[in-house]
Structures are given as structure tokens and as C-alpha cells.
Amino acid sequence: MAASRTQTTARAARFMAFVGDRQTEQTLRNFILDEALRHTHVGLGGVNEAIAHITKVGWSPRLLLIDLQGSTMPLSDLARLAEVCEPSVQVVALGDKNDVALYRNLLGIGIRDYLFKPLTEELLKRTVDLNDGAVRAVPQTRRGKAISFVGARGGAGTTTIAVNLARFLADSTHRRIAYVDLNINGGAACSMLGVRSNHGLSEVLQNVERIDVAFIERTMIPIGTRLFLLSCELPFGTAWPFKEGGIKHLIDLLTNEFHYVIIDTGAGVGRLSTEAFDNSARVYMISDRSVHGAHETVRLAQYVEKRENAPVISFVLNNTIPCAQGNVDKDDFVGAIGHSVLLEINHENKILAIAENVGEAPAGRAANAFVHSISQIVNDLVGRKATTEARGCRLNWWKR
Numbered sequence: 001m002a003a004s005r006t007q008t009t010a011r012a013a014r015f016m017a018f019v020g021d022r023q024t025e026q027t028l029r030n031f032i033l034d035e036a037l038r039h040t041h042v043g044l045g046g047v048n049e050a051i052a053h054i055t056k057v058g059w060s061p062r063l064l065l066i067d068l069q070g071s072t073m074p075l076s077d078l079a080r081l082a083e084v085c086e087p088s089v090q091v092v093a094l095g096d097k098n099d100v101a102l103y104r105n106l107l108g109i110g111i112r113d114y115l116f117k118p119l120t121e122e123l124l125k126r127t128v129d130l131n132d133g134a135v136r137a138v139p140q141t142r143r144g145k146a147i148s149f150v151g152a153r154g155g156a157g158t159t160t161i162a163v164n165l166a167r168f169l170a171d172s173t174h175r176r177i178a179y180v181d182l183n184i185n186g187g188a189a190c191s192m193l194g195v196r197s198n199h200g201l202s203e204v205l206q207n208v209e210r211i212d213v214a215f216i217e218r219t220m221i222p223i224g225t226r227l228f229l230l231s232c233e234l235p236f237g238t239a240w241p242f243k244e245g246g247i248k249h250l251i252d253l254l255t256n257e258f259h260y261v262i263i264d265t266g267a268g269v270g271r272l273s274t275e276a277f278d279n280s281a282r283v284y285m286i287s288d289r290s291v292h293g294a295h296e297t298v299r300l301a302q303y304v305e306k307r308e309n310a311p312v313i314s315f316v317l318n319n320t321i322p323c324a325q326g327n328v329d330k331d332d333f334v335g336a337i338g339h340s341v342l343l344e345i346n347h348e349n350k351i352l353a354i355a356e357n358v359g360e361a362p363a364g365r366a367a368n369a370f371v372h373s374i375s376q377i378v379n380d381l382v383g384r385k386a387t388t389e390a391r392g393c394r395l396n397w398w399k400r
């Protein structure tokens, strides 16, 4: 039932418009009628109303027409809007300023076009790309990012970190997140997220020639409105059922629909995880402070560094057991791997065990330190410091 709900919402409102005045609204409604466009939503308002609506329904359209009339900071407003939209959404802005500098700036941040009011049906026909009465997806300018999480050894806390990062991104930054659990015989992500696994990932990878976004959406398990899980639980001993290239195709499709595709590759290197590394923008390597963890981190890093796509690698130390004498010293760990460590996560007494077993996010004051650690990974991931503008907004978001 959950899957069919996802599918229905996904197909809804492929063309959405928020405009500031009744006359423009009427022009749009005439255009929609004339062109027999289905799956549309036209509302009165501007960026704020669009953000509220998209946040409420949990899905963004294929094409969004947004009225900037009255906006004193159009670029910042669009940056806020981008935060709640899928990467694949195409945005056309509308306004009353015939300003070349503004037009250039809008195109510079990935807006497809800027229409000067008054809006006419003719202008819309020239701008909106139609195909059999529906808005056609035009060539992509933006894509989400695939991020792999790998453990230097089993039990290093890879799933705990990846799941909580996915939750954080979905809940606090309102990004749309796909979580792909490559532990095909059953990983811990499902129980950490409080759901039962299905055959989703296995179906997708076994039908790789004919999968499309709708196919994948049907197989994903929704966790709230912005986080979607793709996993499977193949019986132990099943012969290897997958062909090569499936993960690449899957990542290609998912990065078109989601801001972040979080891939839990498990520990070490396997057939699926190699494909995941090959198609990821970043790889987070998780280790405990053991000699074996340090040794395996070095080997893993050497392996991933040689991948042709050269993903950015970040190292995370996680204390799954209380810090004990006999653990490798942090400086020695850094010396051994020859790279700095992004952060070290403290041992958390009880809260992670409770959260895992009830299938919910760690909560309450006791969880503050862990949540803070996750937020540091989020900062690293979104490059918050590097890419924010003086005004504090992500102006190049539409182009990602």
C-alpha cells in the first residue's frame, strides 16, 4: 500500500505554478485547458507558498513556474525553494522586472528561463516543452549526489552513521533522500528505520534492463515523506543473481530524483560496493580505533583512491566500544592511514542501542553529542562553509 501511495504522489502535479495575481493565474488555467495538461497545480503566491506546498505534499513537480514579483531578494528566495525541490525539477521564473542582470543571474543559478510579465498563452507555449499533453522532462542540469558509506571492518557502526545521516538530511534539511542498503542478505538499516525489508533492491537489480524511476519508486519503502529505503533480504546461500552495471544504472536514475543517494555498502569490498564506489561522488570510511581497523582503512583507501571517478574520501572514527586502554591512539591512527580524520564519534552509552531497537532516531538530551557528530558530517557533505555565499544561501544549488 505504501508503494502505491508513493507512486500516485510521484505522478501528481508534474506542472506546478505559483503566481502573484489573478490575471496570470487565469492565463495559466486557460493554457492548461487548451493544452489538456494533466497533473497540474496552480496556486496564488510566490516562493513561500511554493515551499509550503511542496513541503506539505512531499514531492516536487517536473516543471515549476514561480512568480518573483514582489520578491526583494529573488536569488535568495530561489535558493530557499531549491532546498525543498528534487534535483530534477526544472524552474521557470516569472517577474515584472525587465532586468538583464537579474536574467543572467537567474540563468547562472540554473533557472531555465525568465518570463517577463504579462504572461500570455503564446509565451507559455514557446517555453513549456509539451509531449502529448504532459510536460516533458527536459535535459537535466542538476543531479543529486551518490554517497557511499563503507566500514573498515564489520560492526564499525557504518549503518548507524549512514541511517542517522539520512534521517538528519531528510528531517532537518528537507532534502529528498534515497537509502540503498547493499547488504543483500539483510542489513540493519531496516530495523534501525523501524520497517520490514521487501524484495525491492533484488527486483531492481534483477530487472536492470527495464527499470525506470516508476519501477524503483514502487519498490522503495517510504520512511516519512522524504526518506525512501531500497533494500532486500535474500535467503542465505542464494546464488549470485545480479548482472554487472545494475548499481550504475540505479544510481543514475536515483540521482535524478533525489538530492542524496546514501549507499550502505557494508564492510570491506564486494562486487556491488565496487560499483557503488565507481559511481559515488564521495565515500565515507568508518573505522574503530583498532589496529585491524587502521590496517583495513589503509587498504580500502588505496582501493577507492584508484577508482577512475576518484571520489572524495572522508575518514570517520567511531567508538562502538568505550574508549579503552589498548585502543590505537587517534594520532597514531591518522599517522597510519596518512590522512586526517574528519571526526571521531564518541561511544554512546545506551542511546544508540535503544534507538536501534525501537527503530527510531536517537532522541533527547542524551543524544545531543551524537546528533552533533552527524550534523558535522552533514556540513562536510553539503560543503556548507565552502559553498555558502556572503548572504548565507546556496546560490548554485539548481546547477548541482
Ligand SMILES: Nc1ncnc2c1ncn2[C@@H]1O[C@H](COP(=O)(O)OP(=O)(O)OP(=O)(O)O)[C@@H](O)[C@H]1O
Pocket (backbone or CB within 6 Å): 151, 153, 154, 155, 156, 157, 158, 159, 160, 161, 187, 188, 266, 267, 318, 319, 320, 321, 345, 346, 347, 348, 349, 352, 353, 356
Ligand atoms: N558510537 C557508538 N557508540 C555506541 N554504540 C555504537 C556506536 N556506533 C554504533 N554503535 C552500535 O554498534 C552496533 C553495530 O553498529 P552498526 O550495525 O551500525 O555497524 P555496521 O558497521 O553497520 O555493522 P555491519 O558490519 O554488521 O554492517 C550497533 O548495535 C550500534 O548501535
Ligand SMILES: [Mg+2]
Pocket (backbone or CB within 6 Å): 158, 159, 160, 183, 187, 188, 266
Ligand atoms: Mg551495517
